[in-house]
Amino acid sequence: xxxxxxxxxxTPTAKYVIHAKFEVNGIVEKPDVIGAxxxxxxxxxxxxxxLKELQxxxxxxxxxxxxxxxxxxxxGTITVSSSLSKAATAILAAAIESVERxxxxxxxxxxxxxxxxxxxxxxxxxxxxxxxxxxxTFESVPETDEIxxxxxxxxxxxxxxxxxxxxxxxxxxxxxxxxxxxVEGRADVHNLLRCGIKNVIAIEGAKIPETIVRxxxxxxxxxxxxxxxxxxxxxxxxxxxxxxxxxxxxxxRKEVEELTCKEIMTALREKIPASDIRMKYARIHVPxxxxxxxxxxxxxxxxxxxxxxxxxxxxxxxxxxxxxLPGVEDVSTVxxxxxxxxxxxxxxxxxxxxxxxxxxxxELNRRPVKPRLLTFEDVAPESPAGV
Numbered sequence: 001x002x003x004x005x006x007x008x009x010x011t012p013t014a015k016y017v018i019h020a021k022f023e024v025n026g027i028v029e030k031p032d033v034i035g036a037x038x039x040x041x042x043x044x045x046x047x048x049x050x051l052k053e054l055q056x057x058x059x060x061x062x063x064x065x066x067x068x069x070x071x072x073x074x075x076g077t078i079t080v081s082s083s084l085s086k087a088a089t090a091i092l093a094a095a096i097e098s099v100e101r102x103x104x105x106x107x108x109x110x111x112x113x114x115x116x117x118x119x120x121x122x123x124x125x126x127x128x129x130x131x132x133x134x135x136x137t138f139e140s141v142p143e144t145d146e147i148x149x150x151x152x153x154x155x156x157x158x159x160x161x162x163x164x165x166x167x168x169x170x171x172x173x174x175x176x177x178x179x180x181x182x183v184e185g186r187a188d189v190h191n192l193l194r195c196g197i198k199n200v201i202a203i204e205g206a207k208i209p210e211t212i213v214r215x216x217x218x219x220x221x222x223x224x225x226x227x228x229x230x231x232x233x234x235x236x237x238x239x240x241x242x243x244x245x246x247x248x249x250x251x252x253r254k255e256v257e258e259l260t261c262k263e264i265m266t267a268l269r270e271k272i273p274a275s276d277i278r279m280k281y282a283r284i285h286v287p288x289x290x291x292x293x294x295x296x297x298x299x300x301x302x303x304x305x306x307x308x309x310x311x312x313x314x315x316x317x318x319x320x321x322x323x324x325l326p327g328v329e330d331v332s333t334v335x336x337x338x339x340x341x342x343x344x345x346x347x348x349x350x351x352x353x354x355x356x357x358x359x360x361x362x363e364l365n366r367r368p369v370k371p372r373l374l375t376f377e378d379v380a381p382e383s384p385a386g387v
Contacts, residue, residue, distance in 0.1 A: 015082065036103070179219055181223075182223045190257070246272065285379070299337065304336070318336050340360070
């Protein structure tokens with residue numbers, strides 16, 4: 001059967017299986033390949049995506065390697081099961097693909113596919129459903145068929161439409177509804193439509209689309225996100241970028257796309273005001289050096305430009321900040337005794353600045369994900385650990 005590759009090496013909670021192939025310009029064995037994967041991916045993304053920790057916590061399965069040797073070269077396949085989210089699984093696949101050497105030999109790893117185990121199960125269910133339907137058909141009568149068809153049409157989920165210049169996946173009622181539900185991706189939209197919720201739209205990516213920003217000014221927005229770390233990060237970005245009224249979350253470690261209709265309705269019923277979440281994030285902890293700079297800048301109408309190591313690169317009058325900023329290299333943080341304007345935001349974004357900290361923020365037409373905009377009142381001191 002097409003699904004026979006499912007083996008005991010896959011963790012019970014696995015959702016995806018990564019399949020990759022490799023070529024090494026020398027003769028190697030399985031332990032060499034596995035060691036190269038662990039060694040060359042260690043420390044790339046911190047403990048949350050460390051392979052050893054993920055295996056220890058049963059978030060990924062064993063790294064299965066098959067090797068064959070031909071003409072003093074080694075070829076083979078790598079298989080890894082994952083119970084992580086789609087985003088984390090994609091990062092894991094890319095990390096494995098980044099391996100460039102096995103032992104002393106040059107190597108090339110290439111992703112072949114990421115198999116969705118839920119899709120495999122769906123295929124099995126559909127296949128079995130067809131068998132059941134064939135056996136059951138003879139019991140039906142024409143009158144019953146007509147009744148069932150009429151009722152089924154009412155329950156049939158709406159089709160996904162595209163919305164706005166970014167062609168965002170959405171339900172058909174986004175335009176007409178007074179309130180909308182913002183989710184992460186197309187699969188989330190599909191799941192909500194399946195449950196009869198039609199005023200839903202997806203951000204579909206890391207950057208918040210301008211269409212979502214515009215809709216948030218016109219309609220009441222509820223964001224509905226996965227119950228994982230990625231959902232936390234997206235929530236922070238949304239709260240900084242658009243006007244959010246309510247926040248709903250999937251249960252811990254679950255994704256919106258995999259929830260049942262009952263779970264979806266429960267999560268939306270239990271949504272909480274975004275103001276409560278904002279209070280949680282209200283005070284942003286920054287290194288003491290930033291606090292000292294803020295205190296020293298108050299009343300001076302001056303700006304300080306710093307690099308990633310919080311070393312001062314320049315100190316200029318606020319009136320000259322827009323003129324001087326483009327000419328200073330490696331600026332990571334700008335702290336100034338003045339008002340954050342749209343012009344400064346655009347200049348800082350073009351320059352790759354990560355944090356723009358001012359006394360106040362003026363009314364902005366657009367708030368990018370980077371730089372992060374903070375006022376003096378937003379920040380609180382912490383032990384030195386970087387902004």
